Amino acid sequence: MELFLKILFYVSGFIIVWAMIGYPLSLKVIGKIYKNRNLRKDYSHQPTVTVMVVAHNEEKVILDKLYNILELDYPKDKIEFLISSDNSTDKTNEIVAKFIKEHQDRKLRLYEVKDRKGKTNAQNEAQKTVTSEYLVMTDANSMMDKNSVKELMAAFTSDDIAYVSGRLSIVNQGASEVSDAEASYWDSDMTIREIEGRIQTITAGNGALYACRTQDYYDFNPIQCHDSAMPPLYALQGKRAIANHDAIAYEKAGEVIEDEFGRKVRMNRIILKHILPDIRILNIFKYKWFSYFYFGHRTCRYLLWISHLILLLSNALLIHQSDLYSMTFAGQVLFYLLAIIAAITKTNNKYLVLIYYYTVTIIAQWAGVYRILTGKAKPFWEKAESTR
Structure with a gap:
């Protein structure tokens, strides 16, 4: 029994440490080894493109988004814009229709989804009306850099590249401790994705662009998200998903923990499937670096919820074994106490905020698992108001 507990303790501990520290550090080392493998671009590659914006009750931001996409620096005869409205019940459709009427010199279309089934379904339905060679996906609250489409297209330099993700830039990083923590997460994750893409393929994209x-x-x-499902699909097909971080989308992060918690719960609505979406991923001889990338960047992160619980419980049962287990148990208890203190005191201490933010992320994973097991997971959600 003690041997079993020790196995549980060390395996769960490894998953946590590898996901948060080991894998990112290993990527930096691997990136230096492959430092001569750079992202290639061909700015003469300017195929026909449809920019699709999915919106549900986005009357607060949709007009800004429409003006934003019309400012994109791309040949006007090769770009069109498609707004897929996911059963909007506010003034979103009215605003879009009026805008289209006022800009008849541009290729703008509104597709109205009759039954609300979420972003992915809205994309699925609207995509069937697309005739361009390429699709660019973006969110209603994400403002695109004027060169973003040009940058995305320039990265499709070979037939095996099936997907290009842009960079999400958080514009309200200093607005609150929550948005600061989210911005720090994205900065770290963007670094990892850049290296993964240079070497072979990224494991997930960015829904903003x-x-x-x-x-x-x-x-x-519809329960799935393209940004998390597309890159693994293409990797298993022998294709590549890469990141071009010169293609930029600007977005506000949640400024209150309730918004960020809700967003992370939604992100984890199929977390159990994401742990290992396809057994073929384990075939490192065939999929090479992708197998390594997915295990470190995705599988271990998607196991954090259960790993933290197992680590705490197994550690509690091993305390009598040695001082080492007493120290690690005390460390875990202290970590969670600090998270509680941060939640109660609303402190601005960046270290306590990071501990709190991380703990909330783990709880959000548990909430996602609960929704899956109780059949409450759904493909759509209400937007976070502090991100608008």
Whole structure:
């Protein structure tokens, strides 16, 4: 029994440490080894493109988004814009329709989804009306840099590249401790994705801005998200998903913990499937670096919820074994106490905020698992108001 507990303790501890420290550090080392493998670009590659914006009750930001996409620096005869409204019940459709009427010199279309089934379904339905060679996906509250489409297209330099993700830049980083923590997370994750893409393929994209060939588009189940499901799909097909971080989308992070918690719960609505979406991923001889990337960047992170629980429980049962186990148990208890203190005191201490933010992330994973097991997971959600 003690041997079993020790195995549980060390395996769960390894998963946590590898996900948060070991894998990012290993990527930096690997990135230096492959430092001569750089992202290639071809700015003469300017195919026909449809920029698709999915919106549900976005009357607060949709007009700004419409003006934003019209400012994109791309040949006007090769770009069109498609707004897929996911059963909006506010003034979103009215605003878009009026804008289209006022800008008849531009290729603008509104697709109205009749039954609300979430972002992925809205993309699936609207995509069937697309005739351009490429699709660029973006959110209603994400403002695109004027060169973003040009940058995305320039990265499609070979037939095996099926997907290009842009960079999300948080514009309200100093607004609150929560947005600061989220911005720090994205900065770290963008560094990892850049290295993964240079070496072989990224394991997940960025929902604020990404592109794919129209012929490579896949109708995923509405409960799934393209940004997390597309890159693994293409990798298993022998194709590549890469990151071009010169293609930028600007967005506000949640400024209150309730908004960020809700967003992370939604992100984890199929966390159990994401742990290992396909057994073939384990075939390192065939998929090479992708197997390593997915295990470190995705599988270990998606196991944090259960790993922390197992680590705490197994540690509690091993305290009598040695001072080492007493110290690690005390460290875990202290960590969670600091998170509680941060929550109660609303402190501005950046270290306590990071501990609190991380703990909330783990709780959000548990909430996602609960929703899955109780059948409450859904493909749509209410937006976080502090991000608008």
